[in-house]
Amino acid sequence: MNRISFLLLATLALPVAAQELSMSSQKKFTDEQINFFESKIRPQLIEHCYKCHAKEGDKVRGGLLLDTRSASLRGGDTGPAVVPGNLNESLLYEAITYEDSSLEMPPKYKLPAHVIADFKTWIEMGAPDPRTDEADNKPAEKYSSTIDVEAAREEHWAWQVPQKHPVPSTSHPEWARNEIDHFVLAKLEESGLEPNADADPRTFLRRLSFDLIGLPPTPEQTGGFVKTWATDPDKAIHSAVDFMLDSDHYGERWGRHWMDVARYAESTGKEINAAFPHAWRYRDYLVDSFNEDKPFDQFVQEQIAGDLMQFETAEQQAEQIIATGFLAIGTKGLNETNGRQFRFDVVDEQIDTASQAILGTTVACARCHDHKFDPIPMSDYYAMAGIFLSSKTYYGTASSIQNRRSSSLIEVGGDLPSAHDKSLSLAEMIELQFQHDALLKRQQDLQQQIREARSNGEEELAGRLQQQILGTVSQIGAARARLNAVDKDGNYRQLVMGMQDGDTPFDSQILIRGEVENPTDERVPRGFVQVIKTDDEQPIPDSQSGRLQLARWMTSPENPMTARVFANRTWHWLFGQGIVKTVDNFGTTGQEPTHPELLDHLAIRFIELEWSVKDLIKEIVTSRAYRMSSDYAEEKFLKDPENKLVWRANKRRLDAESMRDSILFVSGKLDSSRPNASLIAQVGESFIGRGRGITDIDSYLTQAEFNHRSVYLPIVRDLLPDSLALFDFADPSLVLGARESTIVPSQALFLMNSDFLQSSADAMGRNLFDTVNGDRGKFGYLAFYRCYSRPPTDEESRKTKAYFERFIATAKETGIDEQQARALAGSTFLQSLLSSAEFQYVN
Structure with a gap:
């Protein structure tokens, strides 16, 4: 979940009383939130707090217990320790930040900044805490477990090997295109529901294109698809699927999916946040692996x-x-x-x-x-x-x-790709060695000056000199890294993470x-x-x-998890919701599968298909279930408001990468080639953040005129590009198979005011006017087709024509010549299309 989501949750949580939260069911917290507590918060409480604030501790101080949820909410002598969603009222947070000298915990040392940040995140998300009123008793110094693994294996579906279920019979078998459809239709019929009608061909192709390659279809592709669909929809679909799976854009789209799961980033994060200048090789490995159908x-x-x-x-x-x-x-x-x-x-x-x-x-x-x-x-x-x-x-x-x-x-x-175009010359190597040696000499001089200052009682001067040493040592480390990156002949060594x-x-x-x-x-x-x-x-x-x-x-075929988990991830990425909604957690706190037999079927088929991801995708997207429209139907909605039974397609907003890439694509600015390495690789060994190395990703991208696909954007922890961070990009510090989808004002403001969108609209306007030789009617027609994969309606054409006439007339009254007025009219018109809900959503 990104920073904006946390702020939204915090705002919603402010008016809720702590007592109400403490009494509410733990089911209100997501598995990701509970896991955050278990992995980030509970270990810190045990290590730093339980000695003085647990029933089994040495002594309970200040009347405060932190070993149960209710005790943490209740607090001690000075008030509640944790008020979910409210940092200002949470005394525990105030204590660990050392903001009040009279309230500092732990008393002998301050917790690391990343731990304090974790507590801040935890409280803002509502302080999820699965602990009951039975305290975490201090364990004996010898470990023993009471878990009966053998018995537990039989009690939960996920621990058991997938079974091959017979394909269910249905009342309308003719509806199905493959076995997937029979499983879906059987569930619908059990609940008295019917599947939606098929989507129209333009809507379907746009959905398929975004799902498989992360880009919209071209007007030419749409026209050809609609023509084939008219006589043979199945042939049209199979041809389009094969074409997209063979595209290099497929690996970029699906490699990016796995990057969410693999928490891909090009820096360490946390306080020091050092760059990973070689992480791009793993990124390219993912893109290539999906394209090769490894x-x-x-x-x-x-x-x-x-x-x-x-x-x-x-x-x-x-x-x-x-x-x-x-x-x-x-x-x-x-x-x-x-x-x-x-x-x-x-x-x-x-x-x-x-x-x-x-x-x-x-x-x-x-x-x-x-x-x-x-x-x-x-x-x-x-x-x-x-x-x-x-x-x-x-x-x-x-x-x-x-x-x-x-x-x-x-x-x-x-023979691997390199981040560098050429080797270092002898003169460059000598200069680099000279810089390194000069920095070492400076460090020695500063150390001598510090000794002299302290011997003279000049502690303030010694402190300032010590700060200079810190910076010098960092420069020495960077210089040494540059020297180590080349061999004795100046050729860059092929260095990788792993x-x-x-x-x-x-x-x-x-x-x-x-x-x-x-x-x-x-x-x-x-x-x-x-x-x-x-x-x-x-x-x-x-x-x-x-x-x-x-x-x-x-990866054993007998492992009950691996094939199931990835088949479910694939379903989630194609339908917007997994058969198991908690895609990263198949345990007992995860949600039950909506179609358990179908999930088993997909897992077994995946293995039968020799673990081919492309074949699994093709089997799913050529199903009738995937073909359905997203149209609303009140009677069906009342029976299944969350669409768990898949009676329609889910309407979905484009993810951050698809939105940025689509804007570049329709404007004619997208560079479809793979960039050389990464911007982070070109910067090299460095640190991220204020006053250190890279401090502003967006300015850096603007200066570099980076118009490649978003999968190649630099992903720096705690410093993401605005075009990603504002639109629910996956937190690159966490395994995140399912992104949040939020709607907040900052997104609309970004689209209204971003230089990126304005420059893209300008470029698209020039491109379209050149294509149609200045014909405004054709301009509007082609603009709609590029942005929405459909022609404008008669009403939209009329309004477009009226807008151009009114805008140009008004502009000319202010002294702007007609050609410039036409360009401005086209750009502002296109910006409105690119900011519209129809452009941002897939039906």
Whole structure:
């Protein structure tokens, strides 16, 4: 969920009393919000607060307990600790920010900025908290679990292997185009509903085009499709589907979908927020993998253990290592002073991402205690942790005094694209070495000046000099990174992010309450989640990390989760809502499938299709269910207002990327080529934020005249382009298979005032007037066709003509010549079309 969504939730929550919130059902919180509490908030409460503010703590201070939801809302002697949605009234937040010197908690140290930010987010979203009035008792220093995994496996549908169900019979089998339709129609008939009629061909093609390639069809494509549809709709659809799946734009569209799931970003996020100048290689790997229709089981295996898989060429080996960037591009707390804590935090993020993205399971919720809702004991979490602890994560980042956790990168062979057009000359290398050495000399001089200042009692001067050293050390780190990026001849080395096995694999200890200072004596053998059972599970050799075995277990045809989860994601991306609505959580707190037999059918078909994503998509979009119109029908709506049974298509707003790309496309400005590397790669090793490296993405994009597709935009954590951030772009720090869809005033204001939209309307106007030789009638006709995939109605044509006449006449009265007035009329008219609901929505 993005920042705007949080602000909206906070505004809505302000008038709600804390008591009412505390008594309301936990079902009002989403699974993502509960997971946020479990992964971000509960561990911090346990580590920093429970000693003084829990029933089992050393001593309850200030009458405040924080080990249950009701106690947190009630507060202590000075008032409520947490008021959902209201930061100003939440004393817990005031205490951890140290804004009041009389109320500072923890008393001996201030929490890291990213932890404080997490508490802020948590309170603003309504303080989701699944804890009951039974406190989290302090666990014994020895771990034991009461979870009966074998029994639990039989109690929840997702843990069981998909079954091949007979295709149901229906009253109107002639309606169906494939087996999917029989499952959908059977559910509708059970509820006394009928499917909507088919969408008209123009509406259908526009929907299909956005779903498959993220762009609208051209007027020529629409005309040809409508003509074929008139005699053979099925032929028209199959031809269009094949054409789009063969387009390079398909990989850009569906690669971007996976980037949401993989929390793709080009910086570490958090306080230090260092750039990942090599992350673009993983982005390109995703685009290429979808375009090549790489089997999904291979796709998953490469991202978990590509470095350990067999290869035939140096290029293939490099590609497979690049794929493991999936595990390397997560957020990093680079200023963490405790190296062991940092290592476990990185591993926790990897477990959370891999388990949600591939298995639809929130394994990371078992870091501090047995999973509260699913049959996942802590021992399963630490069995997986041992696998990742036995691996090395390479992510780069420039070193500095603040960045205590910089990393090297992996050098690969083969002939790969480069972020740089040419090698460094000998003179450039000498200059770079000279700069590096001069910075080292400056650091030494500053250190000597600090010693002299302190010996003379000039502490203020010493403090100022110390600040200069901080900046100098960062410059040294960046210079060293530039030197390390080339070989002795000045050729840029092929460096990539990714994973490799460690020198000596080992099993992890269980950490009581997830605290690195509180390990048990016993170690958990490296392994997998027990409740997800496969008979072909491979043992992990002592000499290996276990990532390769983990990857094979995840993609086993007997694994009940992987095929189901991705089939459901595919349905969500095509229908706007998954068969399981909680696409990242198939556990007991997730929603039940609306069509369980259909989901099993899709999972089994996906495997039968040899894990071909293109074939799975084609089977879905050629169904009659996908063809339905989105028309409203009151009687059906009253029976199924959320359209869970799929009686119509869901009307959907374009996502941020499709909106930007479509504006560029219809205006004639879109550069369809793949850009060289990334803007972040061109900047190189740097830091993000105020006064550091890149500070304004939008200005940078404007200066670079970046008109490539949005999948290639720089995705920097905490500094997204406005064209994405304002329109519910996925939070690149989280696994997010389903984006929010909000409507807020800032979106309309952006479209009204953005230089991007105005310049696009100007360019489109020039392009259209050139195409139609200045004919205003044809101008309006073609404008409607490009923007809406349909011709204007007679009324729209009349109003368009009247608008041009009135605008030009008024402009000429102010001294503007006719040609300029015509251009302004065309531009403002087009801006209104590009800002309209019809342009922004897909029916």
